[in-house]
Amino acid sequence: MSDPVILFAAKPERWVTYEAPLRKALINAGISDTGLTLTDEPKDVDYIVYAPNSEIQDFTPYTRLKAVLNLWAGVEAVVGNQTLTVPLARMVDSGLTDGMVEWCVGHVLRHHLGMDAHIRNQDGVWRNDVIPPLARDRSVVVFGLGVLGAAVAQALVGLGFDVHGWARSPKVLDGVICHAGSEGFQEVLGRADISILLLPDTPATTNLFDAVRLAQMPKGAVLINPGRGPLIDDDALLDALDGGHIGHATLDVFRVEPLPVDHPYWAHPNVTVTPHIASETRPDTATQVVAENIRRGEAGLPFLHLVDRSLGY
Numbered sequence: 357m358s359d360p361v362i363l364f365a366a367k368p369e370r371w372v373t374y375e376a377p378l379r380k381a382l383i384n385a386g387i388s389d390t391g392l393t394l395t396d397e398p399k400d401v402d403y404i405v406y407a408p409n410s411e412i413q414d415f416t417p418y419t420r421l422k423a424v425l426n427l428w429a430g431v432e433a434v435v436g437n438q439t440l441t442v443p444l445a446r447m448v449d450s451g452l453t454d455g456m457v458e459w460c461v462g463h464v465l466r467h468h469l470g471m472d473a474h475i476r477n478q479d480g481v482w483r484n485d486v487i488p489p490l491a492r493d494r495s496v497v498v499f500g501l502g503v504l505g506a507a508v509a510q511a512l513v514g515l516g517f518d519v520h521g522w523a524r525s526p527k528v529l530d531g532v533i534c535h536a537g538s539e540g541f542q543e544v545l546g547r548a549d550i551s552i553l554l555l556p557d558t559p560a561t562t563n564l565f566d567a568v569r570l571a572q573m574p575k576g577a578v579l580i581n582p583g584r585g586p587l588i589d590d591d592a593l594l595d596a597l598d599g600g601h602i603g604h605a606t607l608d609v610f611r612v613e614p615l616p617v618d619h620p621y622w623a624h625p626n627v628t629v630t631p632h633i634a635s636e637t638r639p640d641t642a643t644q645v646v647a648e649n650i651r652r653g654e655a656g657l658p659f660l661h662l663v664d665r666s667l668g669y
């Protein structure tokens with residue numbers, strides 16, 4: 357059997373960081389790296405290691421393609437591509453997960469401990485009237501209990517928070533009170549002192565957090581969104597922030613990225629904007645997942661982390 361041709365299709369600067377670890381991971385997985393390439397005859401390509409912002413948007417010429425291996429966890433920019441008819445795997449990477457856990461825990465603790473009161477007020481006034489509550493007295497809801505949401509929820513359990521989670525299908529997770537479906541959604545909204553949104557961007561999740569749902573959260577609730585921008589109705593969130601019902605929003609992802617400079621989120625005193633940096637695929641660990649999937653493809657085994665096209669994630 358000839359060596360598989362593996363096309364790396366992402367922004368050129370990614371090749372600089374990915375080439376060495378990808379070659380190493382392929383060799384460690386028992387796959388020759390001689391077929392790893394930046395350009396090839398489309399008809400000869402077996403696998404595409406893919407970032408949805410690459411130049412390849414038409415997969416039709418890739419007639420012998422066996423799989424597209426996404427470098428991103430989010431697949432909304434590729435899942436609807438009608439020219440893609442082979443299996444699509446999304447990125448599940450322990451480094452990406454660890455980064456997301458750390459980012460979410462950091463932002464939860466900021467709001468839980470009320471750190472801003474002291475970081476922003478170094479003015480010589482000794483304000484010792486508010487002592488932070490304990491984690492066990494604070495409810496945190498994680499919306500989305502997939503790879504990332506489950507890891508974040510369990511880290512928060514480890515810190516003692518009262519953690520609830522919500523997903524499409526029922527889940528069992530140590531220490532996490534799990535809810536599912538639309539009934540479960542109503543139930544968790546009322547408990548969401550601090551919410552973390554780790555849902556994918558699909559037709560079913562667009563504007564899930566609209567004016568009605570935001571109003572069902574406790575007064576002063578904090579929203580942390582490292583999921584995707586369209587999960588939130590932006591106008592409704594701005595109204596809820598202005599009216600004081602939502603206390604703060606820490607937002608990492610937006611409908612338009614980079615967030616336009618004149619967007620009201622930038623100037624809002626109760627919004628923290630971070631530039632889609634919550635976590636990123638880490639080449640060392642991500643390439644092991646890609647190589648394992650190629651190994652499986654070559655061995656005729658089922659691919660890992662396949663996207664369900666009908667659900668959009």
Ligand code: NAP
Nearest residue numbers: 429430500501502503504523524525556560582583634635
């Ligand atoms: P995942 O493993 O596919 O998990 C998605 C979770 O969302 C699952 O628990 C799923 O429920 C739930 N879900 C999907 N549609 C739903 C619906 N309509 N109602 C209720 N629950 C629903 O995804 P992941 O790897 O955890 O990643 C989650 C998202 O994080 C990605 O899609 C991406 O948008 C985002 N992300 C952001 C960054 C960043 O730096 N900001 C980095 C990586 C990823 P089931 O378990 O029942 O299927």
